[in-house]
Amino acid sequence: MTQEKLIVLNDDEKAKFLKSTKDLFFAVKQIHEWVESDSLTEEMAGILPSLIEGHFCDISKQLNYESALTKEKEERHLQIRNANQRIRELEKQLGEAKPLDGLPEQLKHLASTVSNWWNKHGFHHVSDEEFTEYGHYKARFCFMLDHISMFSETPVTDKISKKDRLKQLAAEGYEIVYNKYGRSPELLDNDNNRSRVIKLIQSRFPSAVVFKTRNHFDRSEGYFTIRDMEVYIYDLKDIVREA
Structure with missing residues (x-):
């Protein structure tokens, strides 16, 4: 066998x-x-x-x-x-x-749209804006609650608008802190504020992701405040869509 x-x-x-x-x-x-x-x-x-x-x-x-x-x-x-x-x-x-005619103007328009939206909500100033090789938008969303442009032609009106916006932010649930003189408003760094800011950003730009948050410790007051957030917007169509 x-x-x-x-x-x-x-x-x-x-x-x-x-x-x-x-x-x-x-x-x-x-x-x-x-x-x-x-x-x-x-x-x-x-x-x-x-x-x-x-x-x-x-x-x-x-x-x-x-x-x-x-x-x-x-x-x-x-x-x-x-x-x-x-x-x-x-x-x-x-x-x-793909032709490059008009590309700089298109990118400038996209960046301005984001920056203007951020200003409208009273946080002011978007910095380090860039468009990646993969077609994403990246920037630092800063928090300058006390900002009034030095080139403003209506500084008194702007000051009133700033105070109104700070009251509105507080009414929306944001926790804002001031120095001992009642000036220099800043956004307290805590889970509540982080969550609200992220929801706000993603409500306007659904593909946005917050990758990093920078804060600052105020030794005299004993608390951390949010300086800026590093944000990626993965779908540029989010920027051009109607808010």
């Missing part, structure tokens, strides 16, 4: 194979238990079969068994890679072919 050829794996191959079978067993066992107890969610119903498929394909490849499923998966991955490569090529062609 002819002895069948055995499949002998080396230590690394065996360890990888046993891990794949263990992971496959766990995924099958988990979905079995959840279905049996009527506790399988729609999310996991989409995740677990994919895991099972992946583990099965890994095991098949290690045994040199090319099932239709394995072949289909590899072909699908190849198609995705080719499609991604084609997309990158098209993006490069578009980037090289």
Whole structure:
């Protein structure tokens, strides 16, 4: 009787194979238990079969068994890679072919739109504005509650408007602190103010993300105040849309 050829794996191959079978067993066992107890969610119903498929394909490849499923998966991955490569090529062609006429004016308009909106809310001054190579807007949103332009032609009116806006901010729930002389209003650095500012920014620019907040410690008063926030706006269409 002819002895069948055995499949002998080396230590690394065996360890990888046993891990794949263990992971496959766990995924099958988990979905079995959840279905049996009527506790399988729609999310996991989409995740677990994919895991099972992946583990099965890994095991098949290690045994040199090319099932239709394995072949289909590899072909699908190849198609995705080719499609991604084609997309990158098209993006490069578009980037090289797009005319630059009027681009500086467009960028200036976008930056001014953000800055004017921030001024309108009484915080004043957006600095370090830049547009990244990926088409995102980045800037520091500063907090200058006491700001009145030295070039203003209506300084008295501006001063009244500033006081009214500070009262309005307080009424909206912002916590504003003053020095011992009742001057130099600043935004207290706490969870309430941070949350309100972030919600305000994202209500106008939905794709915005606040990455960093800088604060200042007032030793004489014993509290931190917010200096500025580093903000990214990932979708420039957020800027040009109507507020």
